[in-house]
Amino acid sequence: MRFRWIAAGLVVLLAVAVGGLALAYPSAAATTCPGCYGLTRVHDGLWSERGLTTAQKDQLTTLAADARRRVAEFYGGRESDPRLVACFTDDCYDRVGGGGEKGIAVLNRAVMLSPRGLDAVIASHEMSHVELHERLDAEVPQWFDEGLAVVVSADPATWANTAPGRATTLPCPRRCRPG
Numbered sequence: 001m002r003f004r005w006i007a008a009g010l011v012v013l014l015a016v017a018v019g020g021l022a023l024a025y026p027s028a029a030a031t032t033c034p035g036c037y038g039l040t041r042v043h044d045g046l047w048s049e050r051g052l053t054t055a056q057k058d059q060l061t062t063l064a065a066d067a068r069r070r071v072a073e074f075y076g077g078r079e080s081d082p083r084l085v086a087c088f089t090d091d092c093y094d095r096v097g098g099g100g101e102k103g104i105a106v107l108n109r110a111v112m113l114s115p116r117g118l119d120a121v122i123a124s125h126e127m128s129h130v131e132l133h134e135r136l137d138a139e140v141p142q143w144f145d146e147g148l149a150v151v152v153s154a155d156p157a158t159w160a161n162t163a164p165g166r167a168t169t170l171p172c173p174r175r176c177r178p179g
């Protein structure tokens with residue numbers, strides 16, 4: 001009898017711990033279990049909101065393929081395969097724990113794209129972070145990580161600001177976490 005109470009207590013503790021983690025790190029929870037957050041699978045490794053039009057689904061599958069190609073071409077193949085979670089609405093992006101960024105890499109396993117980041121540039125930028133960290137055991141300076149992501153994604157917004165002979169600072173157009 002006592003064992004049963006201990007077991008019940010452990011289950012409650014575990015449930016509280018899991019619930020607490022989901023509250024503290026909603027993006028980690030949402031990218032681990034997108035279905036738990038009302039998302040649906042659009043394609044292999046690609047999740048988004050329910051009720052998308054065919055055109056919206058095509059947009060996502062095309063950008064995902066393009067982003068994966070950019071990463072593979074730059075790195076000579078891909079060692080990472082982050083799950084993509086893409087939102088067309090702010091409501092969706094809030095729900096999965098997103099903020100004001102266009103996109104973000106989550107725990108080196110997934111990439112979330114906001115309604116403002118639904119293109120191959122943003123997707124491949126964030127996927128580059130995941131790919132680099134998959135390949136490296138050591139830490140690299142964040143400026144290196146960001147610079148590489150800008151090159152991989154062929155980000156036109158950055159190259160347009162670069163004038164020959166003029167020092168330029170490298171912007172981070174998205175909120176980026178190391179990793």
Ligand SMILES: [Zn+2]
Binds near residue numbers: 126129146172174176
């Ligand atoms: Zn970045």
